Amino acid sequence: xxxxxxxxILFDGICGLCNAWVDFVLRRKRGKIFKFATLQGNFAQSxxxxxxxxxxxVVLISGDRIFYxxxxxxxxxxxxxxxxxxxxxxxxxxxxxxxxxxxxxAFNRYRLFGKLESCRVPTVEEKESFLD
Numbered sequence: 001x002x003x004x005x006x007x008x009i010l011f012d013g014i015c016g017l018c019n020a021w022v023d024f025v026l027r028r029k030r031g032k033i034f035k036f037a038t039l040q041g042n043f044a045q046s047x048x049x050x051x052x053x054x055x056x057x058v059v060l061i062s063g064d065r066i067f068y069x070x071x072x073x074x075x076x077x078x079x080x081x082x083x084x085x086x087x088x089x090x091x092x093x094x095x096x097x098x099x100x101x102x103x104x105x106a107f108n109r110y111r112l113f114g115k116l117e118s119c120r121v122p123t124v125e126e127k128e129s130f131l132d
Contacts, residue, residue, distance in 0.1 A: 010059035013038030013119030017109045028080045038119045041132040056106045070098035
């Protein structure tokens with residue numbers, strides 16, 4: 001991956017909860033550590049085609065490693081630094097338990113948080129943080 005960013009967050013671009021998550025990270029991110037792309041976009045399709053098929057997980061690409069579901073969310077929080085590093089505690093919980101809760105929310109996310117008509121269009125200020 002070229003540029004100064006270190007990690008890429010892939011998210012469901014039409015999910016209300018997923019877009020709120022991106023807003024949360026954008027408000028708290030330090031420097032240019034993250035870039036963002038929707039799971040519906042070309043970047044995601046070329047890097048993690050298996051995630052694009054279901055659109056049910058946030059994905060974190062960190063160097064040559066790819067994290068899904070709760071592992072991705074927890075690692076993103078840890079990368080925000082400060083108080084958020086304490087979320088690393090949740091990594092001691094077995095992933096099948098964490099991902100079970102994650103899947104429950106993911107399955108109901110459109111009903112609980114809404115579904116957008118189209119993928120997010122970044123603002124002028126956000127544009128440099130988005131890959132496609």
